[in-house]
Amino acid sequence: MSRSDQVRDNYFKPLETAESIKNKAYYLTVALSFYPSYSELIPESYRLYVSYLSIVMVVFYWAIGFISRIYLSPRANDARAKEFISTAFGVELIHHRTDGYYNNDEPEGYKKMALMILENSFFTKEILKKMAIPERIKFGVYFVLWLILFRISSFDILSTATTLFFSEEVVSNLFRIEWQRMKTEKIFDELINSVRLSDSQSITVPAIDSLVAYETSKSLSGILLSSKIFNENNARLSNEWDRIRESLS
Structure with missing residues (x-):
């Protein structure tokens, strides 16, 4: 079966590009942040340019993060939410649609929405499990390096390293991934039990509650x-x- 996701193509890919640029900018900013401690290694004629580049990268890193968080991310999530509601209830809130996803056979309504939330939360928690692995390794490596610098480096270098280690890209990123993973696992476990025990009428409240919890966890993380x-x-x-879905039929 062919699959297409116009929401991802039109809304999430620009966000992914911005996040990729932001990550690369972070590492360049990290490298430049240590410049004052090693400025004597750089020819004097280039030192002023390196200082200017460091300032530009800090501003650029902030700007791309601001654009992603204030514009690109809300825009993409809003489009995804509209497409989700359109599919669940058979309405047309957005002309960009997905094809080949949400393939449960329930008629439009809250039971269909509940199964769609289950599908979303299942994929989300499994992807987050995979995403957490390299982030844990990165956290461990950075933590060991920070401990080494704590013992052998000057205060200026340690101060810079501490600022970078406890930044959004290292400690905060790992904690947010782990938090959303745990929240999504809880949403999935609670909703699948509700689907098993409820009929099409009584599933309404658990479905709405799970949708709010799922969207809130995405927004907060x-x-x-x-x-x-x-x-x-x-x-x-x-x-x-597919095996989970068939077991709920």
Whole structure:
């Protein structure tokens, strides 16, 4: 079965591009942030340019993050929410649609929405599990380096390293991934039990409650799911989801 996702193509890909640029800018900013401690290693004629570049990168890093968080991310999530409601209730809130996803056979309504939330939360928690692995490794490596610098480096270098280590890209990023993973796992477990025990009428409240909890967790964590991990694991997860869906029929 062919699949297409116009919402991802039109809204999430620009966000992914911005996040990729932001991550690269972060590492360049990290390298430049240590410049004052090693400025004597750079020819004097270039020192002023390096200082200017450091300032430009700090401003650029902030700007791309601001644009992503204030414009690109809300725009993409709003489009996804409209497409979700359109599919669940058979309405047309957005002309960009997905094809080949949300393939449960329930008629439009809250039971269909509940199964769609289950599918979303299942894929989200599994992708977050995979995303957490390299982030844990990165956290461990950075923490060890920070401990080494704590023992052997000057205060200026340690201060810079501490600022970078406890930044949004390292400690905060890992904690947000782990928090959203745990929240999504809880949403999935609670909703699947409700679907098993409820009929089409009594599922309304659990479905709405789960939708609010799921969207709130996404908004608070601010984590963009990895499309690379999704594509690598899509076939396996789709088969697993099909078995879950069939068990609920």
